[in-house]
Amino acid sequence: MNYDMNKDTPKIKTNEHQKSKDNFEQKAVIRLNNVTKSFGENHVLNGFNLVLYEGENLVVMGKSGSGKSVMIKCLVGLMAPDSGYIEVMGKEISTLDRQTLDELRSDIGFLFQGSALYDSMTVRENLEFPMRRHRDKLGIVKDTTPLVLEALENVGLAHTMNLMPDELSGGMKRRVALARTLILKPKIILYDEPTSGLDPITAKEIIELMRSIQKKYGTSSLIITHDVDCARVISERMVLLVDGINYAEGTYSELSASTDPKVEAFFKK
Amino acid sequence: MAESIPSVFEISKILGRLKQFFIQIGELSFFARRFFKELFSVPFEFKELLRQCYQMGNRSLMLVGMTGFIIGLVLTLQSRPTMIQFGAVSMMPNMVGISIVREIGPVITALICAGRIASGIGAELGSMRVTEQIDAMEVSGTNPFKYLVVTRILATTLMIPILIVFGDLIALLGSALVENLKGQVSFQLYFNTVFDALSFGDLIPATIKSFFFGFVIGLVGCFKGYYCKKGTVGVGISANTAVVMASLLLFIVDFIAVFVSDIFYEL
Amino acid sequence: MANTKLENLRLGIFVVLGTILLLIAAYLIGNRQNMFSKTFEITAVFKNATGLQNGNNVRFSGINVGTVNGIEMINDTTIQVRMVIQDNMRNHIKKNAIASIGTNGLVGSMLINIIPGEGISSKISPGDQLLSSNKIGTQDMMSTLSITNENAALLTADLLKISKTLTNGQGTLGRLLNDTIMANDLHKTIINLKNTSYKANATITNLNDIVGQFNFKESTADVLLNDTLSGRRIKNVIQNLETTSSEIDQMSKNLNLIIAEINDGQGAISYLAKDSLFVNQLERSMQNIEQGTERFNENMEALKHNFLTRGYFRKLEKQEKKLNKL
Numbered sequence: 001m002n003y004d005m006n007k008d009t010p011k012i013k014t015n016e017h018q019k020s021k022d023n024f025e026q027k028a029v030i031r032l033n034n035v036t037k038s039f040g041e042n043h044v045l046n047g048f049n050l051v052l053y054e055g056e057n058l059v060v061m062g063k064s065g066s067g068k069s070v071m072i073k074c075l076v077g078l079m080a081p082d083s084g085y086i087e088v089m090g091k092e093i094s095t096l097d098r099q100t101l102d103e104l105r106s107d108i109g110f111l112f113q114g115s116a117l118y119d120s121m122t123v124r125e126n127l128e129f130p131m132r133r134h135r136d137k138l139g140i141v142k143d144t145t146p147l148v149l150e151a152l153e154n155v156g157l158a159h160t161m162n163l164m165p166d167e168l169s170g171g172m173k174r175r176v177a178l179a180r181t182l183i184l185k186p187k188i189i190l191y192d193e194p195t196s197g198l199d200p201i202t203a204k205e206i207i208e209l210m211r212s213i214q215k216k217y218g219t220s221s222l223i224i225t226h227d228v229d230c231a232r233v234i235s236e237r238m239v240l241l242v243d244g245i246n247y248a249e250g251t252y253s254e255l256s257a258s259t260d261p262k263v264e265a266f267f268k269k
Numbered sequence: 270m271a272e273s274i275p276s277v278f279e280i281s282k283i284l285g286r287l288k289q290f291f292i293q294i295g296e297l298s299f300f301a302r303r304f305f306k307e308l309f310s311v312p313f314e315f316k317e318l319l320r321q322c323y324q325m326g327n328r329s330l331m332l333v334g335m336t337g338f339i340i341g342l343v344l345t346l347q348s349r350p351t352m353i354q355f356g357a358v359s360m361m362p363n364m365v366g367i368s369i370v371r372e373i374g375p376v377i378t379a380l381i382c383a384g385r386i387a388s389g390i391g392a393e394l395g396s397m398r399v400t401e402q403i404d405a406m407e408v409s410g411t412n413p414f415k416y417l418v419v420t421r422i423l424a425t426t427l428m429i430p431i432l433i434v435f436g437d438l439i440a441l442l443g444s445a446l447v448e449n450l451k452g453q454v455s456f457q458l459y460f461n462t463v464f465d466a467l468s469f470g471d472l473i474p475a476t477i478k479s480f481f482f483g484f485v486i487g488l489v490g491c492f493k494g495y496y497c498k499k500g501t502v503g504v505g506i507s508a509n510t511a512v513v514m515a516s517l518l519l520f521i522v523d524f525i526a527v528f529v530s531d532i533f534y535e536l
Numbered sequence: 537m538a539n540t541k542l543e544n545l546r547l548g549i550f551v552v553l554g555t556i557l558l559l560i561a562a563y564l565i566g567n568r569q570n571m572f573s574k575t576f577e578i579t580a581v582f583k584n585a586t587g588l589q590n591g592n593n594v595r596f597s598g599i600n601v602g603t604v605n606g607i608e609m610i611n612d613t614t615i616q617v618r619m620v621i622q623d624n625m626r627n628h629i630k631k632n633a634i635a636s637i638g639t640n641g642l643v644g645s646m647l648i649n650i651i652p653g654e655g656i657s658s659k660i661s662p663g664d665q666l667l668s669s670n671k672i673g674t675q676d677m678m679s680t681l682s683i684t685n686e687n688a689a690l691l692t693a694d695l696l697k698i699s700k701t702l703t704n705g706q707g708t709l710g711r712l713l714n715d716t717i718m719a720n721d722l723h724k725t726i727i728n729l730k731n732t733s734y735k736a737n738a739t740i741t742n743l744n745d746i747v748g749q750f751n752f753k754e755s756t757a758d759v760l761l762n763d764t765l766s767g768r769r770i771k772n773v774i775q776n777l778e779t780t781s782s783e784i785d786q787m788s789k790n791l792n793l794i795i796a797e798i799n800d801g802q803g804a805i806s807y808l809a810k811d812s813l814f815v816n817q818l819e820r821s822m823q824n825i826e827q828g829t830e831r832f833n834e835n836m837e838a839l840k841h842n843f844l845t846r847g848y849f850r851k852l853e854k855q856e857k858k859l860n861k862l
Contacts, residue, residue, distance in 0.1 A: 078404050102410040116405040119396075130409035184409075320540070323547040330550065431554030438557055464564040468591055472565055476558065 026053040029188055029220050030075060035084030036244075037070055044070050045081065046244030052188070057214060057221045059231045061266055062241035068224040069113070071241070072190050075222075076108055077101050089187070106130075109181035109189040109219070113196055115173040117165040117180070124148055124161045127180050151179040154216075155209060171202035178209060182217070189213075191223040195230045207233050228267060232256075240266060293514075300492045304422055307415050314416050321424035325386050329432055336381050337436035340373060341365070341443030349451065358452060359462075365444045366463030371471050374437035376523055379482035382429055383515040387490035390421055391511030394494025395504040403495070418495060422487035429483030430476060474530030481522050489515040569603050574623035576662035577605075580635035585615045586646060588637055593647040594619045596633075601625045604648060619648060632657035635666040722791075725822060729788040732829050736781035742852075743774050773835075780832060787825060 030052035037045040044067035052058050062068045073079040074086055077093050086093045091104055117126050127148045152158045155175035165173060174194070181189060194210065195203035207230055214221055225231055231238060232252050240248040240255065240263060248255055248263050256267045345365055352358045394417060397403050406413040441463060448454040454462075493511035497503045566572055569591060585607055594602040602625070606618035621629070632653030640647050650666065660666075 073404070076408050078407055098412075105408055105410055108408070110405070110408040112401040112405055114400045116401040118402055118405075120393075129406070129411065132409075132411055180409075316540075319544055319547060322551075323543045327543075327546050327550050427551075431551060431558075434554045434558045434561075464561075465568060467561075467565050468569065469562070469565055470591075472561060 026056070028052065029054050029089050030222065031085075031087040032071070032075075033085035033087075035071070035074060035081045035086060037067070037074065037079070037081045043244055045074075045084075048084070048241070048244060049246050050239060052220055052222050054220050055218055057223065057234050057236045059223045059225060059235035059238045060241055061226060061228075061231055061238060062224075064226060066241050067244055068241055069192055072110075072192055072222070072224055075190060076105055076110060106184050107187045109184070109186035111174075111177055111181050111189065111191045111194055113193045115165075115170075115177040117173055117177055119165055121165075122161070123152070123157075123163050123165065123168075123176055126165065126176065127151055127183050130180060130184050147183060151183045152176070154182060154213065155179045171198055171205065174198065174202075174206055175209065178206070178213070182213060185217065186219060188220045188222065191221060191225075193225055193227075194223065195225065195227050200229070203227070203230065204233075210234060296496070297488070297492055300495075301488055303414065304419060304488065307412070307419050308423070310415070312415075314420050317416055318420040318423055321420050322428055325382075325421075325424050326428035326431060329382060329385055329428075330435060332385060333378050333381055333432045333436045334439045336377060337374065337438075337440040338443040340377055341369065341440030341445075342447055344368070344373065344440075345444040345447040349447070361448055361452070362444070362454070362459045362462035363466035366441060366466050367471055369440045369444070370437055370467060371475050372523075372527075374440055375433050375475055375479050375482060376519070377440075378433045378436035379429060379479070379486065379519050380516055382425070382432060382483075383486050383489075383519060384512055386425060387486045387493075387511045387515040388508040390425075390487065390490030391493040391497075392504055392508035394418075394421075394491060395497035395507035398495065398497040399499060399501065399504055414495075418491040421491050422484065425487030425490075426480055426483040429486060430479040433475075433479040433482075470530075474526060474533070478523065478526040478530075481526065482519055485518045485522055486515050489518060568600075575602065575620045576623055576626065577618055577620055578629075578660060578662065578664050578666060579616055579618050580648070580666040580668045581610070582615050582617060582635075582637060582668050583613050584637075585617065586637050588617065588646045588648070592645060593640070594621065594650065595647055596621075596625060596629055596650045597652065598649075601629075601650075617648065626661075627659060629660045630657040631660050631664060633660065633666055635668045722822070725826060726788060726791050728829060729784055729791070729825060732832060733781055733785045733788060736777065736784070736832065740774065740778055740781060743777070777832075777835065780828070784825070784828065784832075787821075 028051045030050065032048055032050040035045050035048045036043070048067075048071060050058075050060070050071070060068055060071070070079060074081045075088060075093070077096070080094065088104060089107060091100070093101070093104075096104065117123075118129065121129065128144050131144060131147070148161065149158055152161060155178050157172060157175055157179065160168060160172065160176065165176070168176065178194075191210065194206055198206065210221065210223075211234060213219065221234075223230070223234060235252050238250060238252055238255055239246050242248075242262050248258065248260065250258075255263055258264060345361065348364065349358065349361065352361055352364070394403070397417070403413045403417070406416060441460070445454075445456050445459040448459050449456060490511045493507045493514065497507040563572070588604060588607060590604055590607065592604045593600050594604060602619050602621035604617055605620045606616075608616045608618075610616050617635075619635075629650060630653060632655065633650050634653055635648055635650050638647055638649045639645070653667065
């Protein structure tokens with residue numbers, strides 16, 4: 001039934017990315033092929049396909065509980081898919097041993113939904129934490145202060161260095177979390193609901209930050225959200241995740257003009 | 270027919286509970302196995318271990334000391350009249366000393382620590398799990414099991430025995446105080462009598478036992494916290510069940526320890 | 537950073553202190569089991585180990601000097617106990633010392649007591665076997681005590697019977713005790729006897745004085761000095777008097793004792809209660825004593841009127857009168 005629907009939709013499908021890759025001569029940094037994942041009777045991912053090209057901002061939209069977070073966690077090996085193929089920067093996740101996986105992870109930044117700052121550490125220690133195991137990547141670092149300061153300045157919070165996370169507001173926490181994500185200078189950043197739980201103004205600030213960082217470091221970004229405004233501002237390309245598959249694919253303007261009822265449901269106010 | 274339906278339902282409920290219990294035990298065993306596997310793999314999170322040791326050891330000392338003191342006081346006050354009835358009041362230090370060192374000191378201290386430390390670990394790791402801090406650690410290249418679980422279990426395993434030593438000493442001091450005030454027994458005589466009554470058969474099994482107590486407290490706390498269910502309710506449940514399960518396991522371990530030491534020491 | 541350092545310092549103190557405490561406890565316990573001091577081993581053989589255990593104390597003259605470290609059954613009546621003794625006790629324990637099993641208090645743990653033997657003996661050396669005495673243990677003591685108790689119960693029953701018969705005035709002692717007249721008589725007699733013997737004593741001293749004066753100083757008695765016959769007679773009288781009075785004295789003392797015993801109701805009671813013969817004898821001797829005193833009084837009276845001593849007695853009376861007048 002799903003396949004029937006796919007045929008009806010204008011922009012879609014598994015073979016599509018092959019074409020676009022050739023067109024733009026872009027390198028794929030993330031590639032998901034026919035990934036399935038289910039929790040008991042609940043089939044969250046049902047043959048999901050996705051490609052993220054180097055330097056692009058891709059937004060994956062879906063309803064709550066549609067499996068966006070599960071998908072993104074499968075990408076960094078926090079969860080293992082039931083079946084399917086996941087490749088990040090040319091390496092298949094499921095075949096990697098712990099050490100190689102950790103090395104690979106240092107190239108992927110992950111901004112968690114609730115910021116996920118370590119409550120028991122200061123902002124500075126929070127930022128230093130990812131460096132504990134990835135010293136080699138940055139060379140021998142004796143003094144971490146300049147690195148921490150640089151990351152905090154990127155998000156405009158250099159003065160909070162010695163505060164504890166619970167002394168910060170929600171928006172500040174999110175920005176510190178972003179700074180932490182950036183400290184290892186990742187090539188790919190995965191954003192899990194970057195604007196959730198924030199007021200619209202703060203959300204806009206965060207989105208602006210994301211864009212400026214993307215410009216500054218030339219990272220590829222995979223953004224998961226259900227926030228249409230966020231998607232409109234930041235997306236270069238969008239994928240709609242419905243019923244466990246990549247239901248529709250295209251730019252914001254293309255998808256918002258779609259007449260498919262399931263696609264329309266996303267853009268309805 | 271009408272009666273047989275609820276009874277069948279009851280049985281299946283009990284069987285379900287039983288199944289759940291064995292699943293828990295099994296998961297806990299796997300968790301313990303993973304602990305030992307990761308314990309001996311590099312890198313070693315020494316700084317975090319020290320921090321946890323401080324949090325669990327020094328920070329619990331006050332609580333353990335106060336409980337120990339009161340237990341020593343109360344135990345002596347309560348058993349004095351009976352001993353006087355038997356005309357064996359001069360045996361008070363022997364009795365209190367042996368019961369504190371062998372059983373009461375370790376068990377009370379461990380239970381207090383199960384309340385303070387196991388629930389603390391359960392809640393802390395639980396909330397870290399819920400707010401994805403554990404995932405964040407994993408992603409930033411630090412093995413959260415090593416960083417959070419191994420250090421905490423190791424810290425409790427090392428700190429609880431020391432806390433028990435302090436608890437025992439303070440309990441004996443409390444007992445000696447009562448004997449000193451009520452029975453005119455000098456502190457020197459009290460401790461002379463206590464150490465006269467004690468043998469290695471009392472001290473060594475109690476010390477070995479206390480390491481297992483520490484291990485159980487850390488293991489259960491971490492297990493419950495690490496596999497916390499989503500949501501704030503999950504954190505509460507983690508903290509709660511950590512205390513209940515740790516206390517229960519403490520008594521089981523205590524029973525096994527007494528049983529085994531009985532065989533070894535033929536006492 | 538400084539905060540972490542302080543924490544680590546505190547943690548270090550905590551850990552080191554805890555470990556030291558544990559080690560001290562272990563040392564104190566081990567010290568009492570003589571694990572850390574130089575020791576030597578001796579043995580003793582007992583018939584019954586009465587609950588002795590490894591680790592029980594060994595005391596020499598009441599001081600803890602070692603511990604039991606092995607109990608072996610050699611045959612059905614022989615148990616060998618090995619003891620570890622502190623090395624510095626080697627000079628004090630001799631080969632003839634005696635070991636026995638005892639308890640520390642009535643309900644305390646078992647221990648071995650070593651008591652120095654009598655006589656001179658050489659110092660003990662490692663591996664020696666001590667002599668042992670199978671002293672009664674608490675249990676034996678208890679069984680003995682219970683037998684004693686039974687005996688005591690029987691005895692009390694007997695005593696009860698005796699005292700009943702006594703109060704009922706049956707038997708001779710009963711009569712003796714219940715007969716108040718006789719008791720009074722007895723009392724009076726004894727008082728008389730006392731007085732008499734005092735007087736007799738006084739008289740005898742006086743007589744001695746007189747005789748002395750006869751022999752050496754008084755010229756008025758010169759006549760008598762040559763009259764050896766009279767002198768001898770007087771001497772005889774005096775000697776008789778002396779023996780009589782000493783006998784009376786002795787008798788009254790005996791009587792006093794008897795009375796005291798009767799009054800206390802101790803000792804001789806059971807003897808007396810059954811020996812009616814003694815009571816008869818007592819009665820007879822009372823009569824004899826009474827007669828004896830009467831006679832003695834007569835003698836004394838006669839002495840007063842004797843021509844030789846009359847003057848002396850008069851002098852005494854005069855002196856008394858003078859004293860009274862003054």
